Amino acid sequence: MDNLNSNPLTRPYSRKDIGWRLFLKTIIARAYPRIVGQQREISWVLFEILLPMFAVCTYVFVYRALEAPEEYVGFVVMGGAMTAFWLNVLWSMSSQLYWEKQQGNLQLYIIAPNSMMAILLGMALGGMLATCLRAVAVTVFGMLMFGVTFQIVSYLQLFAVFTLTMIALYGMGMMMASAFLLFGREAWHIANLAQEPIFLASGFFFPIKFLPFWVAAGASLLPLTLGMDAMRQLVFNSEFSGGFLPVSTEIWILAGLAILFIVVSKYLLAYVEKLAVREGRITESRR
Amino acid sequence: MQTSTSWRSFRTAAWLGWVIESNWTDPFLFAVYSIVKPLSGAAILVIMYGVITEGNFDSALFPYIYLGNAFYIYVGAVMTGVSWAVVDDRELYKTLKYMYIAPINIPIYLLGRGGARFIVGSIAVLITILTGVFFLNVNINLAEVNWGLFFVSLTIGVIMLALIGLMLAGWTLITARHEGFIGEAVAAALYIFSGAVFPLDVLPEWLRPVGYFMPTTYWLELLRRSLVGDVAQAFPTLSQFSNLEILGVMIGLSILFGLVSVWVFKICDNIARENGMIDRTTNY
Numbered sequence: 001m002d003n004l005n006s007n008p009l010t011r012p013y014s015r016k017d018i019g020w021r022l023f024l025k026t027i028i029a030r031a032y033p034r035i036v037g038q039q040r041e042i043s044w045v046l047f048e049i050l051l052p053m054f055a056v057c058t059y060v061f062v063y064r065a066l067e068a069p070e071e072y073v074g075f076v077v078m079g080g081a082m083t084a085f086w087l088n089v090l091w092s093m094s095s096q097l098y099w100e101k102q103q104g105n106l107q108l109y110i111i112a113p114n115s116m117m118a119i120l121l122g123m124a125l126g127g128m129l130a131t132c133l134r135a136v137a138v139t140v141f142g143m144l145m146f147g148v149t150f151q152i153v154s155y156l157q158l159f160a161v162f163t164l165t166m167i168a169l170y171g172m173g174m175m176m177a178s179a180f181l182l183f184g185r186e187a188w189h190i191a192n193l194a195q196e197p198i199f200l201a202s203g204f205f206f207p208i209k210f211l212p213f214w215v216a217a218g219a220s221l222l223p224l225t226l227g228m229d230a231m232r233q234l235v236f237n238s239e240f241s242g243g244f245l246p247v248s249t250e251i252w253i254l255a256g257l258a259i260l261f262i263v264v265s266k267y268l269l270a271y272v273e274k275l276a277v278r279e280g281r282i283t284e285s286r287r
Numbered sequence: 288m289q290t291s292t293s294w295r296s297f298r299t300a301a302w303l304g305w306v307i308e309s310n311w312t313d314p315f316l317f318a319v320y321s322i323v324k325p326l327s328g329a330a331i332l333v334i335m336y337g338v339i340t341e342g343n344f345d346s347a348l349f350p351y352i353y354l355g356n357a358f359y360i361y362v363g364a365v366m367t368g369v370s371w372a373v374v375d376d377r378e379l380y381k382t383l384k385y386m387y388i389a390p391i392n393i394p395i396y397l398l399g400r401g402g403a404r405f406i407v408g409s410i411a412v413l414i415t416i417l418t419g420v421f422f423l424n425v426n427i428n429l430a431e432v433n434w435g436l437f438f439v440s441l442t443i444g445v446i447m448l449a450l451i452g453l454m455l456a457g458w459t460l461i462t463a464r465h466e467g468f469i470g471e472a473v474a475a476a477l478y479i480f481s482g483a484v485f486p487l488d489v490l491p492e493w494l495r496p497v498g499y500f501m502p503t504t505y506w507l508e509l510l511r512r513s514l515v516g517d518v519a520q521a522f523p524t525l526s527q528f529s530n531l532e533i534l535g536v537m538i539g540l541s542i543l544f545g546l547v548s549v550w551v552f553k554i555c556d557n558i559a560r561e562n563g564m565i566d567r568t569t570n571y
Contacts, residue, residue: 065352102379
C-alpha cells in the first residue's frame with residue numbers, strides 16, 4: 001500500500017482543491033503564463049512607458065499652449081496614469097476571452113472545474129505588472145518633467161476611493177468579458193472603440209464637471225469617472241479641483257457600483273457561458 | 288492583359304484590407320465605428336479648449352488645433368495600418384507565410400493594406416472637418432482654399448506616411464505580438480513633435496529640432512495653410528517660410544525617410560527570414 005502511495009501515477013487523488021483554494025489557484029495559474037511570458041521579450045516595457053507618456057505630454061502641451069492654470073497639467077498626469085487601468089481591463093481582461101477563443105484555449109477553460117471569474121482575475125493580475133509600471137511611470141514622469149505636485153487632503157478617503165474604483169472597474173471588466181464571449185470578429189473593434197469615447201466621457205484629461213450635468217451623471221456609471229473626480233479633489237487642493245459631486249457622495253456611489261458590478265458579473269458570466277455553450281460559440285472562430 | 292506584380296499586389300492587398308476593415312459588421316455600425324472614435328478624440332481637445340478659453344472659438348489657435356488633429360487621423364490610419372498588417376496576417380489570420388510564398392511583392396502588399404486604412408481614415412477626416420465647420424466655427428472658405436497645394440501636400444504626405452509605416456512593419460516583423468504598439472507609439476511621438484495640436488514653440492527648446500526634422504511637421508503646416516491660409520501663418524514657428532519652401536523641405540525629408548524606410552524594411556525582412564519569424568505567433 002505504501003508503495004502505491006509513493007508512486008505519483010498510482011497514488012489516490014487525496015488533495016482535491018475546491019472552493020476558495022481552487023479559486024486562488026486558478027488566479028495564480030492564469031496570471032503565471034502572462035507574467036512569465038512578458039519576461040521573454042521585455043521590449044514591451046519601453047512601449048508601456050512611452051505610449052502613455054506621449055499622450056500625457058501632448059495634452060500637457062495643449063494646456064500650455066492655451067496658457068491654462070498649472071493645476072490642469074496635474075489633471076492630465078493623473079488621467080494619463082489612470083488610462084493604464086482602463087486599458088488593462090479593456091484589452092487584458094474583457095476582450096481577452098475573444099483572443100482565448102481564437103487561440104483555442106476558451107473551451108479548455110469552460111471544461112475545467114474552475115471559476116471563470118478566477119480566470120479573468122488571473123488575467124488582470126498577470127497584466128498588473130505592466131499596468132502598475134505604466135501608472136507609476138506616468139506619475140513620476142509628470143512630477144519630474146512638469147513639476148506636478150500633490151497636496152493630499154485625506155489619505156483615508158484617497159485609499160477608499162482608489163480601492164473602490166479598482167473593485168468596481170474590474171467588476172465591470174468581468175461583466176464586459178461576458179459580453180465579449182459572444183462576440184466574433186467585432187470584439188477587436190468594440191474594444192478599440194471603447195478608448196477615446198471613454199477617455200472623453202470619463203474626463204481623463206479634463207474635470208468632468210465641465211460636461212453637461214446629465215452627460216456627467218450618465219458617465220458616472222463608469223467607475224473611473226467618479227473615481228478620478230474624487231481623486232482629483234483629494235490630491236489637488238486648489239480652486240480648480242472642485243468636483244462634480246462631493247467626495248463622500250462619490251465614495252458611496254463607487255461602493256454601490258462595486259457591489260453591483262461584482263454581483264451582476266457573476267450571474268451574467270454564468271448566463272452568457274451557458275448561452276455560448278448552447279449556441280456553439282465557444283469554439284466558433286470566425287475570421 | 289498582363290498586369291505588373293507590384294500593381295497586382297497593391298490592388299489585391301488594398302481590396303483585402305478594405306474587406307477586413309469593413310465586413311465585420313453591417314454598414315451602419317461600421318459607419319458609426321468609423322466616425323465615433325475620431326470625433327471623440329477631437330471632442331476631448333474641443334472641451335479642453337472650451338474649458339480654458341471659456342468657449343472662445345474665434346481664436347486662431349482653435350482651427351490650428353482642430354485641423355491639425357483632424358489630418359493627424361491619417362498618421363494613425365496609414366502609418367499604423369501598414370505596420371499592423373504584419374500583426375494581423377502573422378498572428379491573427381496566420382497567413383503571412385502564405386503571402387511570402389505567393390508571387391507577390393511583399394512591401395507593396397503591405398503598402399496596399401495601408402491603402403484600405405487610407406479610405407477609412409479619409410471618411411473620418413472629412414467628417415471631423417465638417418463637424419468643425421458646421422458646429423465649431425472652423426472657418427474654411429471653399430473659394431479661398433488653395434486646392435492645388437492641398438492635394439499635392441496630401442498626396443505626398445500620405446505616400447510618406449505609408450513608407451514610414453513600411454519601416455515600422457519591418458520592425459514589427461522581428462518583434463513579438465505586443466509590438467502592435469510600435470505603430471501607435473511612433474504615431475503618438477509624431478503627434479507631439481509635429482506640432483499637430485500645438486505650435487512647436489510650446490515645446491522645450493531642446494526638443495524643437497526633433498520637430499523640425501519630421502516631415503509631418505511641414506505636411507500639417509501645408510494642409511493648414513492651404514485650407515485656412517492666414518490663420519495658420521499667424522503662428523511664428525514656420526511663418527518666415529513660403530509655401531514653396533515648406534513644400535520643398537517636405538519633399539526632401541519625405542524622400543530621405545522613404546529611402547531609410549525601404550532600407551530598414553529590407554534588413555528586418557532578412558532577419559525575419561533567417562530566424563524563422565515569418566510564421567511566429569506570440570500570445571500569452
